[in-house]
Amino acid sequence: MSLTQNQPEAGSATEPHGKPKPRFWTGRSEFVVVAVLYTLAILLTIGTATMNVQGKSAPGPQFFPILVCIVLYLVATLLAIQILRSPKVPDNSIHPGHGQFSADMLHDLGHLGQQEDEAYNDARPRTPAKSWKTYSDWRTVGLMLAGVVSFVLLLEPLGWIISATMLFWIVAYALGSHRRFFDVGVGLLFSSIIQLAFGAGLGLSLPAGFIGGIL
Amino acid sequence: MEQLELLMGGFASALTPINLLWVLIGAVLGTAVGVLPGLGSAMAVALLLPVTFSLEPTAAFIMFAGIYFGGLFGDSTSGILLNTPGNSSAMASTFEGHRMAKSGQAAKALATCAIGAFIGGLIATTLVVFFAPTLVKMATVFGPAEYFALAVFAFLAISAVVSESVVRGIAALGIGLSLALVGIDGPSGTARFTLGMPQLFDGISVIVITVGLLALGEVFHIASRIHRDPVVTRVEAKGMARLNLADFKKALPAWLRGTAFGAPFGLIPAGGAEVPTFLAYGTEKQLAKRRNDPEFGTTGSIHGLAAPEAAANATAGTAMGALLALGLPTSATAAIMLAAFQQYGMQPGPLLFERSGDLVWTLLASLFIGLVILVMINMPFASVWAKLLSIPKHYLYAGITVFSMLGVYAVSSAVLDLWLLIAIGLLGFLMRRYNIPLAPVLIAVILGPMAETELRRALAVSEGDLGILVDSPITVTLYAVLAAALVLSAVQHLRHRATRKVA
Numbered sequence: 282m283s284l285t286q287n288q289p290e291a292g293s294a295t296e297p298h299g300k301p302k303p304r305f306w307t308g309r310s311e312f313v314v315v316a317v318l319y320t321l322a323i324l325l326t327i328g329t330a331t332m333n334v335q336g337k338s339a340p341g342p343q344f345f346p347i348l349v350c351i352v353l354y355l356v357a358t359l360l361a362i363q364i365l366r367s368p369k370v371p372d373n374s375i376h377p378g379h380g381q382f383s384a385d386m387l388h389d390l391g392h393l394g395q396q397e398d399e400a401y402n403d404a405r406p407r408t409p410a411k412s413w414k415t416y417s418d419w420r421t422v423g424l425m426l427a428g429v430v431s432f433v434l435l436l437e438p439l440g441w442i443i444s445a446t447m448l449f450w451i452v453a454y455a456l457g458s459h460r461r462f463f464d465v466g467v468g469l470l471f472s473s474i475i476q477l478a479f480g481a482g483l484g485l486s487l488p489a490g491f492i493g494g495i496l
Numbered sequence: 497m498e499q500l501e502l503l504m505g506g507f508a509s510a511l512t513p514i515n516l517l518w519v520l521i522g523a524v525l526g527t528a529v530g531v532l533p534g535l536g537s538a539m540a541v542a543l544l545l546p547v548t549f550s551l552e553p554t555a556a557f558i559m560f561a562g563i564y565f566g567g568l569f570g571d572s573t574s575g576i577l578l579n580t581p582g583n584s585s586a587m588a589s590t591f592e593g594h595r596m597a598k599s600g601q602a603a604k605a606l607a608t609c610a611i612g613a614f615i616g617g618l619i620a621t622t623l624v625v626f627f628a629p630t631l632v633k634m635a636t637v638f639g640p641a642e643y644f645a646l647a648v649f650a651f652l653a654i655s656a657v658v659s660e661s662v663v664r665g666i667a668a669l670g671i672g673l674s675l676a677l678v679g680i681d682g683p684s685g686t687a688r689f690t691l692g693m694p695q696l697f698d699g700i701s702v703i704v705i706t707v708g709l710l711a712l713g714e715v716f717h718i719a720s721r722i723h724r725d726p727v728v729t730r731v732e733a734k735g736m737a738r739l740n741l742a743d744f745k746k747a748l749p750a751w752l753r754g755t756a757f758g759a760p761f762g763l764i765p766a767g768g769a770e771v772p773t774f775l776a777y778g779t780e781k782q783l784a785k786r787r788n789d790p791e792f793g794t795t796g797s798i799h800g801l802a803a804p805e806a807a808a809n810a811t812a813g814t815a816m817g818a819l820l821a822l823g824l825p826t827s828a829t830a831a832i833m834l835a836a837f838q839q840y841g842m843q844p845g846p847l848l849f850e851r852s853g854d855l856v857w858t859l860l861a862s863l864f865i866g867l868v869i870l871v872m873i874n875m876p877f878a879s880v881w882a883k884l885l886s887i888p889k890h891y892l893y894a895g896i897t898v899f900s901m902l903g904v905y906a907v908s909s910a911v912l913d914l915w916l917l918i919a920i921g922l923l924g925f926l927m928r929r930y931n932i933p934l935a936p937v938l939i940a941v942i943l944g945p946m947a948e949t950e951l952r953r954a955l956a957v958s959e960g961d962l963g964i965l966v967d968s969p970i971t972v973t974l975y976a977v978l979a980a981a982l983v984l985s986a987v988q989h990l991r992h993r994a995t996r997k998v999a
Contacts, residue, residue, distance in 0.1 A: 380931030
């Protein structure tokens with residue numbers, strides 16, 4: 282699940298001309314995560330406070346959620362402080378397993394030295410990467426998101442085969458496939474095989490959509 | 497030797513043609529997801545769980561056994577050939593493995609990996625067969641307080657001790673615990689955080705959470721970087737992976753040392769094979785220095801590759817023991833396996849051996865069969881597996897996206913689940929973007945309900961006295977070990993921060 286590909290040169294976040302003007306948000310976009318944590322904590326708080334408690338067991342059903350709420354508020358606040366104190370740009374370090382493991386710890390455990398560090402640096406691009414305004418490619422992510430959202434909206438009216446073909450096509454297109462017509466065929470083949478193997482073979486109920494009404 | 501008899505019974509039911517076919521399918525799928533960077537056994541099992549629901553549990557678990565080990569067979573292939581490990585569990589074997597490939601010994605390196613993975617897995621699974629009953633006996637003396645301590649140990653070990661950032665690790669834990677809270681509370685029957693929607697009374701399905709975080713989240717993450725990350729160059733491996741006798745003799749002690757590092761770590765919730773593989777690599781490096789081995793760090797030493805590879809599979813093997821006997825998942829993949837048991841209405845732990853003994857022993861037998869099949873399909877066809885790396889990424893991820901939707905829809909034919917999937921997929925993307933670990937979420941989702949129930953049970957017995965939580969030698973030991981590990985890790989973090997400031 283987790284991968285260790287190197288984070289590319291984060292020159293990605295610099296402006297094209299000259300020295301970037303450090304703005305407050307530069308390197309602090311992780312506040313999004315803080316917002317998610319606070320939202321979750323607030324939702325839990327409201328849910329716990331308005332809970333329609335059944336039975337009289339002690340400790341009751343509100344006990345554990347309260348503990349989780351405390352943890353969430355605490356962690357969100359600590360994370361906010363961390364981001365304020367040390368914004369994360371540029372980030373050239375390696376994050377084993379997307380932060381699951383401390384690189385420093387693995388470094389010590391494996392007695393890693395310069396050799397291994399160089400091996401990693403060799404894997405990185407030699408030529409300076411082109412600069413982008415944002416680290417993430419929001420156009421591609423947006424296309425993907427549009428694809429999955431429209432799939433969910435269209436699944437029941439259009440049926441599995443058509444909507445899955447469309448989803449396949451959009452994702453392949455977003456990720457850089459240039460063979461537009463060919464991809465329709467690949468998608469159709471893929472979704473039909475799934476329909477046959479899992480629908481007919483293993484008995485999953487996949488929506489037939491309007492085609493089911495015609496046939 | 498009651499175990500041997502039971503195991504033979506397991507072999508008898510696993511060695512039917514149809515079950516062999518399931519092991520083979522599992523082994524092929526497992527190796528494939530292992531080879532492909534960014535995918536892994538955890539994701540493969542999560543994606544297959546819902547669509548295999550109509551299978552008999554035995555058949556499904558036999559297949560999962562193949563996937564479980566297969567992921568660790570495949571993950572070093574891309575490390576060796578591309579210098580990009582398929583998973584972080586293959587990081588340590590990439591250093592020497594890629595050096596060997598660059599100096600023209602790719603076939604030898606691939607063979608060392610396959611045999612190493614086989615030996616590590618074989619020894620560890622054998623240990624499980626002999627010690628599982630002991631673990632089960634140990635677990636029967638566990639009361640609510642002990643189980644709660646075990647859960648706390650797993651939570652903090654995985655989120656705080658090994659992780660890069662303690663705050664981010666615990667944040668992930670909090671997210672997981674909150675997701676697990678949704679639904680009807682078992683002991684009291686209270687509906688919690690369901691927003692009044694009856695579809696949520698059963699809680700958010702574990703499948704939605706795992707597929708969202710591991711599959712859809714990964715696709716979003718890839719989408720965010722695919723036009724920006726550089727393309728890596730591949731070293732071609734020609735012919736079949738092979739190892740001559742001299743090399744075999746050279747690698748054997750390293751394989752055994754690696755296994756010795758890996759096996760104990762399967763029982764500790766340290767997030768999987770990363771820690772033991774690095775320990776094994778470090779040991780081989782020190783030994784090479786003492787021996788004045790000129791190959792280490794230049795043309796690639798077979799020792800430096802063999803040890804971590806065996807360690808990884810040994811960890812996976814004993815992790816299966818901890819999962820079956822104690823119900824304790826020690827890595828993300830083990831957590832998904834636990835979820836798989838729960839989907840089939842079984843709860844791993846001491847009772848599993850009593851209630852579903854047949855299934856357990858068949859599963860253990862198929863782990864052995866899986867290892868044999870894996871080494872058979874990995875040794876001769878290593879270069880074929882490497883061809884998987886040339887599948888166009890856009891088709892691969894398009895297929896995964898469609899398959900995630902299929903799996904989640906198959907659970908209960910509910911569109912609401914698909915919306916939840918998208919939301920959790922975006923969460924997974926966000927977490928990858930900011931290097932917030934995913935394993936704590938999975939462990940919290942799987943163990944959270946158990947932790948809550950046991951804590952409330954313990955406090956109900958003691959009538960609210962918190963003292964009961966540290967009332968037995970087992971709990972005291974667990975908390976003491978955990979505290980020591982936290983202190984060690986804090987010292988480690990602070991020391992590195994200090995050296996960085998100086999530099």
